[in-house]
Amino acid sequence: MRDDPSVIALVRRVSDGDKEAWSEIAERYSPLVWSICARYQLSRPDIDDVAQGVWLMLVEKVRDLREPAALPGWLATTARNECLRVLRTARRYDPDGLPADDMMPPDLATRAIEEGLLEAELGVALRAAFAELQPACHKLLSLLISDPPPAYADVSKTLGIPVGSIGPTRARCLGQLRRSPHLAGFLTERVGAIKIKETGR
Amino acid sequence: MGTGMTDDELLDALRRAVTARHEVPADFVAAARDAFAWHNIDAELARLTYDSHTADHALATRTEAASIRALTFTSGRLTIELEVGHDSLVGQVVPAEPAVITVLPKTGRETVLQADEIGCFCVEPIPLGQFRLRCRTPAGVETMTSWITL
Numbered sequence: 001m002r003d004d005p006s007v008i009a010l011v012r013r014v015s016d017g018d019k020e021a022w023s024e025i026a027e028r029y030s031p032l033v034w035s036i037c038a039r040y041q042l043s044r045p046d047i048d049d050v051a052q053g054v055w056l057m058l059v060e061k062v063r064d065l066r067e068p069a070a071l072p073g074w075l076a077t078t079a080r081n082e083c084l085r086v087l088r089t090a091r092r093y094d095p096d097g098l099p100a101d102d103m104m105p106p107d108l109a110t111r112a113i114e115e116g117l118l119e120a121e122l123g124v125a126l127r128a129a130f131a132e133l134q135p136a137c138h139k140l141l142s143l144l145i146s147d148p149p150p151a152y153a154d155v156s157k158t159l160g161i162p163v164g165s166i167g168p169t170r171a172r173c174l175g176q177l178r179r180s181p182h183l184a185g186f187l188t189e190r191v192g193a194i195k196i197k198e199t200g201r
Numbered sequence: 202m203g204t205g206m207t208d209d210e211l212l213d214a215l216r217r218a219v220t221a222r223h224e225v226p227a228d229f230v231a232a233a234r235d236a237f238a239w240h241n242i243d244a245e246l247a248r249l250t251y252d253s254h255t256a257d258h259a260l261a262t263r264t265e266a267a268s269i270r271a272l273t274f275t276s277g278r279l280t281i282e283l284e285v286g287h288d289s290l291v292g293q294v295v296p297a298e299p300a301v302i303t304v305l306p307k308t309g310r311e312t313v314l315q316a317d318e319i320g321c322f323c324v325e326p327i328p329l330g331q332f333r334l335r336c337r338t339p340a341g342v343e344t345m346t347s348w349i350t351l
Contacts, residue, residue, distance in 0.1 A: 019237055026233035031221045034229060045350070049249060051229065052347050055236035056246050089250055123218035130215060145216040174208045177215070 004069060004125075006182075011068035026055070028128075029075050032120035036079040039116070042086060050082040072124075076117045122186060129180030137173035144170060244335060244343035247276035274334075274346040281336060281344070285351055290327050294320035298338045307331040307348070327351060 013021035033054055037047040057078055065071065130138065143155050156163045177183070206214065251273035270285040280295040294300045297320035304312040306328050316322040316336075328351075336344045 017240065022237040022240075023234045026230055026236070030230045030233050031225050033233070034225045035221060048229070048232065049347060051233060052236065053246070053248055055233050056239055059236055059239045060246075085248070085250075089252060089255065119217070120221075122214060123221050126215050126218040127222055130219070141212070141215065144212060145219060147216075147220075170212075171208060174211050177211065 004121075006128075007071050008068040011062060011065060011071055015063045025058075025071070028124050029072065029120075031123060032072060032075055032117070033079045035116060035120060036076060036113075037083060039112075040083040040087065042083060046086045050079060050086055053082040053085070054078050072117060072121050076113055076120070080113060125180075125182045125186050126177075129177050129182040132180060132182075133173065133176055137169075137176055140166070140169055141173055141177070244345040245276045245278060247274035247279070247281055247336075247344045247346045249273070249347055249349075250275040270351070272349070276344045278342055279336070279338070279344055281334060281346060283349075285327065288327065289323055289325035290351075292316075292322050292324065292334070294322075294336055294338075296320070298340075300339070301337045303335040303337075304328060305333050305335060305345075 010021045010025050014025065030051075033051050034047070037050050042050065054075060058075070065074065130141065133141065139159060140155070143150055143158060150158075152163045152166050155161075155166055161169065249272060251271070253269075253271040272283040272285070274281040274283070279298075282293045282295060284291045292302070294302075294316055297318070298316065299318055300316045300320065300322075302314040302316055302322045302324075304314070304324055307330055309330075312324075314322050314324065331348045331350050333348050334346045336346075
């Protein structure tokens with residue numbers, strides 16, 4: 001999703017000093033920053049330190065971003081660099097303490113970042129699409145994705161719809177989700193990325 | 202559109218997306234939002250680059266001298282060294298400059314201090330809770346440390 005028009009618009013608005021647009025970026029991409037920190041198994045204070053570095057750097061550099069659409073990639077790379085800085089700070093005298101991720105060949109490490117990024121971007125798109133579903137669909141899918149997955153009999157009771165209609169309604173609601181403009185071009189691009197992975201490139 | 206995933210896969214992806222958002226603490230997102238307050242501040246961020254506390258932990262040794270904690274904050278232009286004593290915080294700005302140091306607690310009033318000719322300053326008492334230091338050199342270079350909790 002390298003050319004998501006909503007990201008470009010958000011970055012432009014932030015460059016003009018729009019606080020609402022900044023909040024939207026923070027809300028959308030915090031899970032991305034969080035997930036990268038989680039990969040490095042940092043403590044919560046270290047995670048906060050990383051995030052602070054990432055967001056403050058973005059505040060400083062947002063006007064100079066050459067490709068606004070590349071924001072998620074920029075965030076992922078910056079978060080990774082900040083994680084490594086934090087780890088180096090803690091392990092200054094401990095050369096054996098390098099994170100396993102950093103002992104990977106650079107192309108493998110890059111690929112791990114790219115896969116995480118793809119998942120995070122799909123997450124952003126899915127959450128945006130999900131938030132705009134019709135209320136009845138939003139309710140049904142919310143129930144269906146709860147953990148553990150509920151029995152259809154319970155869904156029927158909670159929503160007051162016949163068990164027999166849950167399957168067709170689920171299909172209709174997922175269809176609605178698929179057609180969301182937020183996901184436009186995304187699902188097919190994902191297939192492309194998975195194919196690249198399978199062929200080992 | 203829609204050829205990429207089956208319904209089950211799409212529902213799984215949605216579950217992961219919603220879970221990923223729920224795993225992120227609210228104050229983490231709030232801190233990201235608050236970072237915008239920096240957009241018109243002309244200070245450079247000095248980040249923690251050394252902490253004797255975590256360095257000792259990484260070494261997993263118990264040195265008796267570990268009672269004094271030393272921290273180093275680095276920006277592109279200068280370094281702020283801090284030593285945590287029993288009831289005060291002794292700092293030095295490197296390169297040495299008679300900078301104006303402002304202690305900015307997360308809650309409560311800020312304190313302004315003057316570093317001496319060799320860049321030394323003393324914060325007394327040690328701030329409770331989170332705080333950061335802003336350093337302004339005579340030439341007008343502004344630097345702000347990341348948040349510090351002692």
